[in-house]
Amino acid sequence: MSEHAPVIAALLTERTRRMMLDDAAIAQLNGLGSVRWPAGATLDAAEVDRLLQGATACLTGWGTPPFDPAARQRHPQLALVAHSAGSVRTLVPATLFDEGLRVSHAASKIAASVAEFVVAEALLAMRGIHRLHHALRGGGEWLDVRTAVPQRLLGARTVGIVGAGYVGRAVIRLLVPFGCRVLVVDPYLDDREADALGVVNARLGDALAWSDVISLHAPVLPETRRMIGARELALLRPGTLFINTARAELVDEAALLAEIRSGRIEAALDVFDHEPLPPDSPFRDPALANVTISPHAAGHTEEAHLAQGRAMVDEIGRLLRREPLHHEVSRAMLDRMA
Incomplete structure (x- = not known):
């Protein structure tokens, strides 16, 4: 990679990186510029500040510390935060949007996982599947159990x-x-x-x-x-x-x-x-x-995680090629989104 290649800060904990990026996505990211990875398995504000020095774009996710309002002043060259998770409300202060920092997020890639979870819960409840299971496991009589649990x-x-x-x-x-x-x-x-x-x-x-x-x-x-x-x-x-x-x-x-x-x-x-x-x-x-x-699990599927990571690597590529972003969060959107 050329010494003049754009710097990309991968602000992901080791756990999040393993969830969100497969080998192909990492190879794609490395092909876009000079990628800086955290030195250890976790991230703190000081490490984030170090990785952002001279960076044009950064990739964030679950476990990335929130940006402080002065981040734009210390890193004026930073053009894009590509967030591989959902909400950016607690990650990027609104003032940074006002100062010209662009932000994209992968919330749309989570939607299918949550939607399937919701429909699964509705179907299970309508048919009383949990109750049928526990009643039979508890020794309930076959027809008595079927009669006792409403089917809708x-x-x-x-x-x-x-x-x-x-x-x-x-x-x-x-x-x-x-x-x-x-x-x-x-x-x-x-x-x-x-x-x-x-x-x-x-x-x-x-x-x-x-x-x-x-x-x-x-x-x-x-x-x-x-x-x-x-x-x-x-x-x-x-x-x-x-x-x-x-x-x-x-x-x-x-x-x-x-x-x-x-x-x-x-x-x-x-x-x-x-x-x-x-x-x-x-x-x-x-x-x-x-x-x-359930343990805040609705959006967490392997397929969704990898789609989120790929989407944000693609987004960084679009920024560097000066193409329109596909998942950008505008300042106006921020006021009414999760």
Whole structure:
């Protein structure tokens, strides 16, 4: 590589690098310029600052320390942050956007994984598969178990989607072919777009009251933080399935736990106020048969991780070739995205 080749800072922990970049992606990245890798398995702010010296672009991901507001002043040549994970809100301060730093992210590559997870949770709940399994394992009589666990067809249900961003739209694309009636709550989705997606625009209260399944996909903003509280949860009909693979901050967790404990609703939760979920968390109580919990796993598939890494290596290549970026986050987008 020429001494005049652009410098690319790979700001990835060893664990994240193994997840996001296969040999082909690493070879492609090395072909774009002089790539600097961390000296050890982890990263801290000082190491980030060292790697960014003279860098034109950087590749970031889960485990990359947040940029400080003065980063642009210390590294004026830095043109692009290519984030191989999803949200950039806690990684890049808004002031750096205002100072001309360009940012791309791979959030769209996560959407398919989350969407499949959501539909899987809905299908499992509609057919009561977890309950059938545990009842039979517990010695339940064959026909008694089948009779005791209600069987419902997902395609005959009304599903409410709160948030029509990358993930919400991916969920919609999977649900519509089932024949579901899909209600969408999103102030930025107009009726023309809703018609094109095959969904119906709805207010939050109506979606909660009319849906058999509710799935959250909204970003955490001042207006959405704890948007689902005791009053909103009370609108859910008995037996409604409440899915949250987005952010725990969207929901009053204590109010949700109370509803689950009442047995009135079912829930599938992938995000929590405290992560990792403490061993003594009430959500781990085996007696809560009407909730399934998972460790913030909805977006994590091997295929999605590698697609995220490839997408951001491609993005760095576009920057260096002075081509339009495909995954750029604008300053205006930052105010209303996850």
